[in-house]
Amino acid sequence: xxxxxxxxxxxxxxxxxxxxxxxxxxxxxxxxxxxxxxxxxxxxxxxxxxxxxxxxxxxxxxxxxxxxxxxxxxxxxxxxxxxxxxxxxxxxxxxxxxxxxxxxxxxxxxxxxxxxxxxxxxxxxxxxxxxxxxxxxxxxxxxxxxxxxxxxxxxxxxxxxxxxxxxxxxxxxxxxxxxxxxxxxxxxxxxxxxxxxxxxxxxxxxxxxxxxxxxxxxxxxxxxxxxxxxxxxxxxxxxxxxxxxxxxxxxxxxxxxxxxxxxxxxxxxxxxxxxxxxxxxxxxxxxxxxxxxxxxxxxxxxxxxxxxxxxxxxxxxxxxxxxxxxxxxxxxxxxxxxxxxxxxxxxxxxxxxxxxxxxxxxxxxxxxxxxxxxxxxxxxxxxxxxxxxxxxxxxxxxx
Ligand SMILES: Cc1ncc(COP(=O)(O)O)c(C=O)c1O
Numbered sequence: 087x088x089x090x091x092x093x094x095x096x097x098x099x100x101x102x103x104x105x106x107x108x109x110x111x112x113x114x115x116x117x118x119x120x121x122x123x124x125x126x127x128x129x130x131x132x133x134x135x136x137x138x139x140x141x142x143x144x145x146x147x148x149x150x151x152x153x154x155x156x157x158x159x160x161x162x163x164x165x166x167x168x169x170x171x172x173x174x175x176x177x178x179x180x181x182x183x184x185x186x187x188x189x190x191x192x193x194x195x196x197x198x199x200x201x202x203x204x205x206x207x208x209x210x211x212x213x214x215x216x217x218x219x220x221x222x223x224x225x226x227x228x229x230x231x232x233x234x235x236x237x238x239x240x241x242x243x244x245x246x247x248x249x250x251x252x253x254x255x256x257x258x259x260x261x262x263x264x265x266x267x268x269x270x271x272x273x274x275x276x277x278x279x280x281x282x283x284x285x286x287x288x289x290x291x292x293x294x295x296x297x298x299x300x301x302x303x304x305x306x307x308x309x310x311x312x313x314x315x316x317x318x319x320x321x322x323x324x325x326x327x328x329x330x331x332x333x334x335x336x337x338x339x340x341x342x343x344x345x346x347x348x349x350x351x352x353x354x355x356x357x358x359x360x361x362x363x364x365x366x367x368x369x370x371x372x373x374x375x376x377x378x379x380x381x382x383x384x385x386x387x388x389x390x391x392x393x394x395x396x397x398x399x400x401x402x403x404x405x406x407x408x409x410x411x412x413x414x415x416x417x418x419x420x421x422x423x424x425x426x427x428x429x430x431x432x433x434x435x436x437x438x439x440x441x442x443x444x445x446x447x448x449x450x451x452x453x454x455x456x457x458x459x460x461x462x463x464x465x466x467x468x469x470x471x472x473x474x475x476x477x478x479x480x481x482x483x484x485x
Pocket of ligand 1: 298332
């Protein structure tokens with residue numbers, strides 16, 4: 087493009103948009119799409135298990151009966167039948183909710199963006215864990231918060247560090263990933279969930295509980311969601327992306343009615359409503375028990391993949407490396423000795439046809455150079471063995 091046009095476009099950008107950056111992960115995924123690359127980089131479900139036949143059947147069965155509604159504009163809040171189903175599902179988990187507490191969103195990612203829009207003023211302190219979900223940082227950076235952080239261990243966020251941040255001054259909210267954290271793979275213990283709620287109460291703030299992975303538990307007992315412990319102080323998010331398919335872009339929010347009203351207004355401006363067609367299809371799959379059966383199948387497949395990854399790490403990784411043991415979800419987190427640079431390793435991995443996400447991407451503050459995220463859901467067992475072997479050999483040369 088000629089320079090005068092380029093200048094016109096660049097000088098027209100809003101101050102806000104100067105904060106926009108493209109997602110490191112999306113950039114990385116570009117290089118991992120070649121079939122020879124074993125990629126542990128994306129957060130992708132296993133595509134070979136998408137319930138294609140069941141979705142096709144649902145379309146064939148629903149369009150003749152309900153096509154006029156499915157293809158029409160709908161309410162911002164979402165399709166009533168699906169809201170009803172979700173509020174009942176949430177009640178079964180012990181989450182106190184009515185259909186009026188539920189909003190269907192275009193994936194949980196939209197929920198994060200709407201929360202940013204509705205709550206974050208420039209300079210607000212927002213508490214996130216180190217590391218945290220990259221997509222939340224990306225969504226919220228636009229609104230100009232200051233990210234303040236707390237560390238994590240095997241039982242989730244470290245409460246004393248959360249309290250230190252709270253003592254330093256007011257925060258707008260705490261962003262928590264209760265189950266099988268992305269990227270760290272760890273789960274917040276019940277004890278710590280209770281403490282978080284007590285702290286929210288003491289310091290008069292609220293918690294965003296982002297739970298895309300809770301249903302994908304491979305061992306142990308479910309832990310009470312934070313929202314159950316204090317529904318007045320929690321906005322809960324979940325999604326069909328990991329349990330059904332991300333291409334549908336369908337997620338939901340559970341929140342107090344007063345809060346939800348503002349979020350609904352923000353959603354109206356963003357996209358009027360989430361696709362009606364997809365909501366009817368998903369509702370059908372939910373009502374006929376197809377989703378439940380599908381999740382049961384995924385749990386078996388992903389558990390095996392997780393186990394193969396853990397065994398391969400034991401076998402091929404150098405003894406200096408440490409990693410988390412996820413009881414569910416899609417990821418585990420590797421920590422290498424201080425001084426190792428996983429961005430440099432990523433470049434080396436490209437040459438060896440193996441990919442992961444360098445940990446730096448998951449920190450708001452330039453930390454985590456010696457860490458990496460590995461995804462195990464998207465790669466069949468034999469390829470997991472092969473990829474971890476390649477990575478292990480690279481690491482042994484490096485360390
Ligand atoms: C913690 C977390 N929140 C939100 C999302 C966004 O999911 P969705 O596909 O529902 O937008 C993801 C996706 O990986 C995630 O890991």
